[in-house]
Structures are given as structure tokens and as C-alpha cells.
Amino acid sequence: MLSDQPVAGKCSKFKNCPITLSGGDDFMFIKAEYFKNTSCDEKDLEKIYRIRKDVFFDRLGWDVLCSGGLEFDAFDNADCDYLVVRHRDTLICTCRLIPTTRPTMLSEVFPGLLRGEDYLPDPAVIEISRLAATACPSLRGGVMSLILQELRRYASDHRVSAFVFVTTTAIERLLRRHGVRLQRFGDGRTTLVGGVRSVALRLHPADIPQVN
Structure with a gap:
């Protein structure tokens, strides 16, 4: 599930991206990358799990399993x-x-949110989950854009x-304010x-606006 708080190898993509941010410095450099779980640097993986524990367990009080100050689950696997x-x-x-051809949170934990629509696994359809970030309000808008x-x-x-x-209606509104077009599943009810x-x-x- 994607949190409504200010926003888990071998790097296959990397970008150093200057973004104008409000608050603090006018210009800061933030960068994004993605990688496979199976080739992730152990220290990076620990940082990912620690941020998730700070957000989902400490800040939001979700019923998630934590160990040694880290939050991870069965979906944090080789897939x-x-x-x-x-x-x-x-x-x-x-x-x-x-990939939705593997067990996901939508198929295994939140199938009720499909609101009557069939769940159709597809290798070209990817589930996003466990979006979390450190509390850094001045970076929030820039991070979401990136x-x-x-x-x-x-x-x-x-x-x-x-x-x-799966996310909250607060995050849905935030994404729409960024110009993102979204479709709700099934009957569209919350x-x-x-x-x-x-x-x-x-x-x-x-449907994600491109930033030049």
C-alpha cells in the first residue's frame, strides 16, 4: 500500500536530476535509481527496510511485522x-x-479493493507497493515528481x-494534482x-506527465 506520508543490486538506471524545490535551498540535487532485490547492496536494503519501519510502524501505526528495527514481508523476494x-x-x-504474475498485495492482501473487477495477472502489469519516505517536507513535491x-x-x-x-484517497488526490490520470478498479468506490x-x-x- 502506498502511504500518504511524505514519500526497496545492480543499477539498471540512474539519473542525477536538478529539481527546484520550495523551502530550504532553492536548488538541490536528488537522484533516482532502480535495481533488483537479488543484486541489491546489503546496506541499501537495510536502509529501505528501516525507512519502511519508521513510516509504517512508528509513524502510521500499521500492523506490520518488524525485526531489528526493519520492516519487510514475504513480498520482498527475488521477484x-x-x-x-x-x-x-x-x-x-x-x-x-x-510483476502481477507473482503474488502481490492487491491479489493476496487487498482483493476486496478490486471492487468486483477480476484480477488478471499480466507480465506487463506491475504492482507498486510500500512507497515510503523520510519526513522531509521541503523535498516532498520534488520527490514525487522524480x-x-x-x-x-x-x-x-x-x-x-x-x-x-493500493493507496489512500489522500495520495490519489496528490497524484491527480501532479497531473496524473488514474483509473479506479471495479465500481470505483472507496x-x-x-x-x-x-x-x-x-x-x-x-498518463504520467513528462517533465522536460
């Missing part, structure tokens, strides 16, 4: 990729990418036709998950 964002070489944001552009790049490199994910209005969404890469 997944991770997208990360760094600021001045500090990892500040992460999300997980899983994540979206990196998802476009990932889709191009892997011939992805669509992303699917579902309460842990007392929070949530939805399952479909995102086509072409």
Missing part, C-alpha cells in the same frame, strides 16, 4: 525490484515493484503497460482499510 530516491547520497524514499518520471523510465525499459497499486479511505488504482505510463 521484486526497488525504486529509490537519494538526496545528497542519503536514501530518502523507496517503493517496491512486483518518482513519477522514474516510473515512466522503468515502464519504457521493461515494456510495462500499466502499474497497479473501502475503509484500517479506518482510512482507500482505493486500488491503475496507472498507465502514458
